[in-house]
Each structure stands twice: as C-alpha cells, then as structure tokens.
Amino acid sequence: MTGGRLIAGRYELTEPLGKGAMGQVWGGRDLGLGGRHIAVKLMHSGQMASLSGTADLEELRRRFERECQVTARIDHPGLVTVYDAGRDDDELFLVMQRVEGSDLGDHLAEHEHYPWQWSAAVAAQMCAALVAVHAVPVIHRDLKPGNAIVRPDGRVIILDLGIAAVASVGDTTRLTRTGALIGTPVYMAPEQAIGDSPVGPAADLYALGVLLYELLTGRLPFEAPEASGLLYKKLHELPVPVRHISPEVPEALATLVARLLDKEPTARPADAYEVYSLLAPLLPRPYDQAHSQPSLPTDPTRPFREPMAPWPVPRGVAPPPVTASGFGPPPVIDLPGTLEEVRGLLAAGRYTQVADLLGRALPAAVAEHGDPSPVVRTLRKQFAATLVDTAQYARALPEIRRLIQDLTAERGPYDPVVTQLRQDESLCLRHLSG
Known part of the structure; x- marks a missing residue:
C-alpha cells in the first residue's frame, strides 16, 4: 500500500506509522476538517476473524463497530481520542487522534539512566487512565511499551484500545473469544495466557507491573525463548526483587511492583485507583521549590510538578540530557x-x-x-x-x-x-x- 489512499471519502493516508498482527497504523489527514492530522488503524477482516474465531465477517464488522462505540465513550486525557470507525471494502478502520512523542520503549532507550521518579510518574498517569477504562468496563489486554506514548510535555497516553475486551453484557459483545491469546506474552498476566476464564482489570494491573519493573531495572521480570517457558516462569518462579537490581528505588515502590506481579489476581491491588493511591506519596508536588528542576522534553514528572503550565522550551532548542547525577554536557548526538x-x-x-x-x-x-x-x-x-x-x-x-x-x-x-x-x-x- 502507498500513501495517498482515501478512506471513507475524507481520510487521506499519508505515511505508515507502524504495523502488527492486528493490522497497520497510518498517519493521515482528515480532509473534512481542514486537513487535521490523524492516525488511522486498518484491520483486515480475515485477520480479525482468525483471532476472534468468528466465521461470519458481517457479524464481525458489526461487533467491531459496537466496540468502537463503547471505547469512544471513554473520555480521558490519558487515552487517545477516537474520531470515527467503519469499513472500507474488506478492511475495518479506526480514525484516532494522532499523538506526537516517544513510545515508552524508545523513551526508556533514550534515557539510559531512567530515574525511579520518572517510572512512578509514568505508572501513575497510566493508572489514572485505567481507572476510566475499567469503569466502562473495558479491559485493555495489551499494555506494553509500544502501546504508550510519552508526549513532549511529559503526558503519557495509552494507545490501542481496539483489541480491548468489552466486559459489559448489555448490547455489546466481546470481539475476542475466551481463550484467544490477544496480547503480548512478555506483559501478559498468567491467567490471560492460560485463557481458561475471562480476564478482568487485574490482568491490566499485572501488565502495568511488568512495565514498571522494566522501567525501574532496565530488564524484564521473566524471560524465556518460548511462550510456554515464559508462562512456566510466571506460574512457578519469582522475579529478582527490584531493589536487588536498583537499590535506589524506594521500598514502597518495590513492594508495589511485587504485588502487581503476584501470580494470583486476587492478591494484586484491588484496582487501578488503589495503585494510584500507593504511588501518590512518591510523586512530586506542584510547584515544590525544594524539588524543582529544569523542565525537560518528555519528562513524565512535569504534569505533576507544573500542572497546566505552558511548555517552556522553544521548538528546535534541545535541552540538556538527564544523566545519573542530574544534568550533563550535551552529547554528540542529540x-x-x-x-x-x-x-x-x-x-x-x-x-x-x-x-x-x-x-x-x-x-x-x-x-x-x-x-x-x-x-x-x-x-x-x-x-x-x-x-x-x-x-x-x-x-x-x-x-x-x-x-x-x-x-x-x-x-x-x-x-x-x-x-x-x-x-x-x-x-x-x-x-x-x-
């Protein structure tokens, strides 16, 4: 596929942004609203059918559109806004807000020493969004670094609610069948990987625990060459404690990570709101001069330190990078x-x-x-x-x-x-x- 394709008579695709098992994501313009920049996710009906176990493609499309209506009702600044959804020939499309920034994996790679304060701020922002998601109720099911963007102003945005399983029972139905391995094995909760029962919000909290462990230590809690070996470790082994790898991490934060990674869903925190309440004492206070520091692009503590403040760094001016001891000399490559x-x-x-x-x-x-x-x-x-x-x-x-x-x-x-x-x-x- 090449750029320039027109979807639904108004959404022009301009450049590819990414691809995965569920389809492709394109950057584009909404010609009906003056060329507003958008992101368009295209999913082929055949691929969706193989993952959902549904042979009736027309029913699959109807269910997809109903689920998009549910996720579009979730209004939170930590989530991508859904503008439109529909079908174009054999493809289903989802039109969303285009978010500029670094995905969480790149954000971690760009800062070789990732401060624990940043990790706590990222997790807290994601918890705030998950409270809104789980209230619908929707389970994300695929939280991972590639599905979170850190914007230049430090706000964290969760992406890809498109494969979320709708947990309500009214006029909505689940797109993903029970037992389908929808998600990424490394971040997947044990109960989700086993697939013998519906997953709940605790599965998203487990994935959040994996993300937080990775940000704090620079490594994953469990690794194995095959998915079966990974699941065995999750069910029968304990990860290396966070403070054994990163001793500067506060005990309270390390304890929270251990609870999030508990094998039993009922042993994890009750909900995302509880996780946020446990993170709150570790977050910077607004305009606390004792702990103030220069604002940096993509600093996830900034929304807590300077809420609603305008971005102070002029476009094109690169700030000094973060180092283990604070601020260092500019690198050869910015x-x-x-x-x-x-x-x-x-x-x-x-x-x-x-x-x-x-x-x-x-x-x-x-x-x-x-x-x-x-x-x-x-x-x-x-x-x-x-x-x-x-x-x-x-x-x-x-x-x-x-x-x-x-x-x-x-x-x-x-x-x-x-x-x-x-x-x-x-x-x-x-x-x-x-």
Whole structure:
C-alpha cells in the first residue's frame, strides 16, 4: 500500500506509522476538517476473524463497530481520542487522534539512566487512565511499551484500545473469544495466557507491573525463548526483587511492583485507583521549590510538578540530557532532537531526507555510544524501517540483520519485535531476489 489512499471519502493516508498482527497504523489527514492530522488503524477482516474465531465477517464488522462505540465513550486525557470507525471494502478502520512523542520503549532507550521518579510518574498517569477504562468496563489486554506514548510535555497516553475486551453484557459483545491469546506474552498476566476464564482489570494491573519493573531495572521480570517457558516462569518462579537490581528505588515502590506481579489476581491491588493511591506519596508536588528542576522534553514528572503550565522550551532548542547525577554536557548526538526532526520529515512525506539524516546520525552514535547502546538501537530501528518503507532493501537488510542478532540474544527468537524484524528481512530478500 502507498500513501495517498482515501478512506471513507475524507481520510487521506499519508505515511505508515507502524504495523502488527492486528493490522497497520497510518498517519493521515482528515480532509473534512481542514486537513487535521490523524492516525488511522486498518484491520483486515480475515485477520480479525482468525483471532476472534468468528466465521461470519458481517457479524464481525458489526461487533467491531459496537466496540468502537463503547471505547469512544471513554473520555480521558490519558487515552487517545477516537474520531470515527467503519469499513472500507474488506478492511475495518479506526480514525484516532494522532499523538506526537516517544513510545515508552524508545523513551526508556533514550534515557539510559531512567530515574525511579520518572517510572512512578509514568505508572501513575497510566493508572489514572485505567481507572476510566475499567469503569466502562473495558479491559485493555495489551499494555506494553509500544502501546504508550510519552508526549513532549511529559503526558503519557495509552494507545490501542481496539483489541480491548468489552466486559459489559448489555448490547455489546466481546470481539475476542475466551481463550484467544490477544496480547503480548512478555506483559501478559498468567491467567490471560492460560485463557481458561475471562480476564478482568487485574490482568491490566499485572501488565502495568511488568512495565514498571522494566522501567525501574532496565530488564524484564521473566524471560524465556518460548511462550510456554515464559508462562512456566510466571506460574512457578519469582522475579529478582527490584531493589536487588536498583537499590535506589524506594521500598514502597518495590513492594508495589511485587504485588502487581503476584501470580494470583486476587492478591494484586484491588484496582487501578488503589495503585494510584500507593504511588501518590512518591510523586512530586506542584510547584515544590525544594524539588524543582529544569523542565525537560518528555519528562513524565512535569504534569505533576507544573500542572497546566505552558511548555517552556522553544521548538528546535534541545535541552540538556538527564544523566545519573542530574544534568550533563550535551552529547554528540542529540537523540530526542534527531527523532523530533525525523518525525517532522515523516509527517511531510520527505522519506529520502529521513533516510539521509539517520544514515549520518547512526555512525556518529555508534562512535560515541558503542553498538550495544540503546541510543544506537533506537536509531538503527528507525533507519531500517525508513529504508524498508522507501524500498531501499539492499541498505535495509544489514541493519535488520544486526537488530535481529542483538535482540534475539537479549529477548529470544519469539519476541514480537524479533518476529516483525524476521518478516521485514523476508520482505527484503524477496525483493532483492526478484
């Protein structure tokens, strides 16, 4: 598919933003509202049917539209706003607010020392949104770093309620059948992975616990090369305590993470509101001069420190990076600034310039940080994706293979990112051999 396609006579697709098992996400413009920037998720009916166990595609489409109506009723600043939903030939589409920022995985990679205060602020913001989601009641079912965006002003936005299971019983029905493994195994609660009963809000709290553990320690609580081995560890082993890895983390925060990761749903906190109340004492207070610090782009503590304040950093001015001891000298490669420039070029459809910019930045980042650095990996991922999107398969292939090698060694061959990279590798080989 190429940019320029028109959906429902008004939504123009301009550039790909991402893809996964459920479909593709495109950036676009709403021509009916003066070209407002939007994100459009396209899901093929056949793929949805295979995941839902529904043979009747017409019934599947009706159920999809009903669920979109339910999720669209959730009004919270920590959630993406849903504008429209419908069908276009064999594809279902969801039109959403386009959110600029870094996904949580990239945000962690961009800041090699991730302060525990940031981790608590991210989790608290996500809890506030989950309270609204669970009140509908809806279960997200797929909380993970790729489904959360940290905006430049520090606000955290949860994405992808499109595969959420509607828990109410009135005029709505579940799109995903009981037992379907909808979600990402690494972040999936044990009861959700087993799939022998409907999941509840406690499954989202478990995923939040995995996210919080990862932010605090830089690693996952459980890892295994296969999903079955991962599930066994979740059911029969305990993760390394947070403070054994990161001793600077407050005891209260480490204890909360352990409760969120409990194997038994009933042993976890009662709801997202309770989790927020436990995080609240660890959050900065508004305008507390004793703990004030310069505002940084994507600092998730800022909404608590300076609520409703305008963003103070002029566009194009890169602030100093966060280091273990506070603020350090500017790096040779300003990763947030580079990624911001990349996003602007992508929005303008200037893909060749994106590839050139990343091609220059990557060697300099390798020289400064070394190949294993998260900074280098973030740039390499964006560089490879841009080369694939611009059909530069010969240049993309070595970057993809390097990522596959590194990520397979760290996460195992069945990690969803590795799986996607394998698909991109196959795409490149097909084009190069043809």
